[in-house]
Amino acid sequence: MENVxxxxxxxxxxxxxxxxxxxxxxxxxxxxxxxxRADVPGSTFQTFPxxxxxxxxxxxxxxxxxxxxxxxxxxxxxxxxxxxxxxQYDKMFFPNADNLVTYxxxxxxxxxxxxxxxxSIVNIxxxxxxxxxxxxDGQKLxxxxxxxxxxxxxxxxxxxxxxxxxxxxxxMSLDLDAFENQRVLIIGKKNSAFETADxxxxxxxxIHLCSPQSIKMAWKTHYVGDLRAINNNVLxxxxxxxxxxILDANIIEIESVDNTLVVTFQYGHAEGEIEKITxxxxxxxxxxxxxxxxxxxxxxxxxxxxxKYPALNPNxxxxxxxxxxxxxxxxxxxxxxxxxxxxxxGFRYNSRALGKLLLExxxxxxxxxxxxxxxxxxxxxxxxxxxxxxxxxxxxxGFIADVAVRVGDEFIYINELPKDYIASNIFEGxxxxxxxxxxxxxxxVGDPFAVERIHRxxxxxxxxxxxxxxxxxxxxxxxxxxRHDVIEDLEAKWVEPEHFEPLVAFFDSQLANDEPQEEYxxxxxxxxxxxxxxxxxxxxxxxxxxxSMAKEIKTEEAEMA
Numbered sequence: 001m002e003n004v005x006x007x008x009x010x011x012x013x014x015x016x017x018x019x020x021x022x023x024x025x026x027x028x029x030x031x032x033x034x035x036x037r038a039d040v041p042g043s044t045f046q047t048f049p050x051x052x053x054x055x056x057x058x059x060x061x062x063x064x065x066x067x068x069x070x071x072x073x074x075x076x077x078x079x080x081x082x083x084x085x086x087x088q089y090d091k092m093f094f095p096n097a098d099n100l101v102t103y104x105x106x107x108x109x110x111x112x113x114x115x116x117x118x119x120s121i122v123n124i125x126x127x128x129x130x131x132x133x134x135x136x137d138g139q140k141l142x143x144x145x146x147x148x149x150x151x152x153x154x155x156x157x158x159x160x161x162x163x164x165x166x167x168x169x170x171x172m173s174l175d176l177d178a179f180e181n182q183r184v185l186i187i188g189k190k191n192s193a194f195e196t197a198d199x200x201x202x203x204x205x206x207i208h209l210c211s212p213q214s215i216k217m218a219w220k221t222h223y224v225g226d227l228r229a230i231n232n233n234v235l236x237x238x239x240x241x242x243x244x245x246i247l248d249a250n251i252i253e254i255e256s257v258d259n260t261l262v263v264t265f266q267y268g269h270a271e272g273e274i275e276k277i278t279x280x281x282x283x284x285x286x287x288x289x290x291x292x293x294x295x296x297x298x299x300x301x302x303x304x305x306x307x308k309y310p311a312l313n314p315n316x317x318x319x320x321x322x323x324x325x326x327x328x329x330x331x332x333x334x335x336x337x338x339x340x341x342x343x344x345x346g347f348r349y350n351s352r353a354l355g356k357l358l359l360e361x362x363x364x365x366x367x368x369x370x371x372x373x374x375x376x377x378x379x380x381x382x383x384x385x386x387x388x389x390x391x392x393x394x395x396x397x398g399f400i401a402d403v404a405v406r407v408g409d410e411f412i413y414i415n416e417l418p419k420d421y422i423a424s425n426i427f428e429g430x431x432x433x434x435x436x437x438x439x440x441x442x443x444x445v446g447d448p449f450a451v452e453r454i455h456r457x458x459x460x461x462x463x464x465x466x467x468x469x470x471x472x473x474x475x476x477x478x479x480x481x482x483r484h485d486v487i488e489d490l491e492a493k494w495v496e497p498e499h500f501e502p503l504v505a506f507f508d509s510q511l512a513n514d515e516p517q518e519e520y521x522x523x524x525x526x527x528x529x530x531x532x533x534x535x536x537x538x539x540x541x542x543x544x545x546x547x548s549m550a551k552e553i554k555t556e557e558a559e560m561a
Contacts, residue, residue: 007033010143014041014115017328018149019104020078020348022113024355028365037120042104044151045097050174051199055191055228056344058095060087071391075345076100078107079352094230126299145362149327154291162254165261166282179203182280185263189215193285194231201234210247212268220448222440223337254282290330309333314421316354327351339399349392349400353417370413376507379404379411383436384494387470392416397468398439406432423475433475441466454487459502462487470494474510481516
């Protein structure tokens with residue numbers, strides 16, 4: 001008889017997303033196993049970023065002693081019920097990646113997570129409702145629920161003629177002597193590309209960075225995956241004419257000619273001009289994507305964003321593979337370029353939410369709830385307390401939400417679940433829901449450091465707030481029927497009368513309207529394109545949001561090609 005190792009849950013990948021989920025399964029003594037092919041957890045951070053400085057901030061002091069508030073500014077720690085924090089391992093604001101690996105190993109040991117190392121899975125199939133995993137040495141493992149937390153581990157190779165002449169970010173040389181007096185082209189204009197340019201700028205004679213799309217700066221888009229200030233020093237050398245340049249262009253071909261590389265460009269901002277430039281080296285820093293190579297036809301998850309991420313339902317489950325869930329950076333398909341699910345400080349809250357959903361669905365473990373009377377002042381006080389302290393609402397703007405469910409003469413309050421999941425489900429037998437999020441306003445046009453803010457007395461214009469601010473939406477029978485924005489605050493402390501009183505008035509008016517009939521039309525923003533559309537947001541999204549998604553996919557395909 002074949003020896004098969006069986007667990008109810010198998011988490012594939014021992015990085016931060018998988019470990020965070022394991023923590024919550026461990027707390028409930030669920031039957032789970034984490035598998036990782038390396039001999040340490042978080043092994044990706046042994047190699048990446050190549051230049052070893054993380055861009056995830058390590059802010060050790062906030063002036064507060066509230067643990068959850070402090071997690072807003074701690075982008076590396078995993079969630080837990082004690083004060084075990086990454087800041088105990090590194091004091092730098094931008095810390096060293098090696099210390100993150102050490103921290104995660106200690107996290108596993110501290111909470112006694114069930115992790116099996118040096119286990120390489122080569123095939124996954126689904127048979128009679130069970131997932132069967134095969135290791136490289138032929139061992140079989142089986143589970144009812146598979147959670148994939150393998151990250152974006154496959155290097156993205158753009159479809160450029162002659163791309164084989166380039167060196168990839170994954171294994172390129174870091175020896176500065178090797179770049180002395182060389183002309184270097186870097187393919188890509190995101191953080192890995194600029195991290196690389198910053199590393200070699202003291203050695204290379206000339207550096208060009210190229211992709212079809214213009215640079216997006218994180219300080220303008222509020223998206224932490226866009227170019228960060230820690231990596232953008234080379235921009236000065238371009239604008240101050242020190243032989244380096246940023247090219248918005250399509251690369252048509254890379255040719256090897258007499259020990260040099262001749263690259264043909266078609267510029268995006270020069271009337272389609274075509275030019276050939278000679279380089280000594282071409283470095284490909286075009287990012288990573290999900291590797292689906294181990295999945296058989298019976299268990300092959302559908303992908304999106306040109307294969308970069310798996311396609312997911314709002315509960316983190318595959319759209320086409322039942323009981324296959326995802327954790328970690330690959331949950332970013334649900335909020336791509338909108339929130340922070342691609343990063344530890346975002347997806348740790350996704351893993352916590354996924355843990356709650358899995359335990360509720362498969363173990364009948366009820367989610368933690370609070371109960372409040374149907375009183376406008378009391379529910380307002382609680383909502384403002386949440387926005388002043390919650391880490392999940394802060395780090396996952398517009399994606400993670402709290403919900404207050406109206407049941408009889410009470411509110412049932414549940415913390416931090418995906419907004420679209422809440423809006424498309426019935427909670428506690430009621431379909432009268434109030435969702436709380438923190439959100440940015442419309443995309444910034446012009447100088448992000450010269451934005452005209454709303455005067456704090458103009459609370460009727462709170463929806464025009466540019467910075468992160470609380471938003472309360474009411475859904476009735478799955479339809480958005482009302483919205484209230486709380487005006488932004490410089491220190492993000494919503495404790496003043498201009499925050500409290502309008503929200504109380506909102507709840508008073510809504511509680512008096514038991515059965516609203518009309519849908520609420522709200523502005524919906526495409527942060528990539530600076531476009532504004534008017535639409536009704538019901539359950540899983542409107543046609544306007546679907547159009548926005550299609551545009552984002554098209555943009556991503558252009559960048560990856």
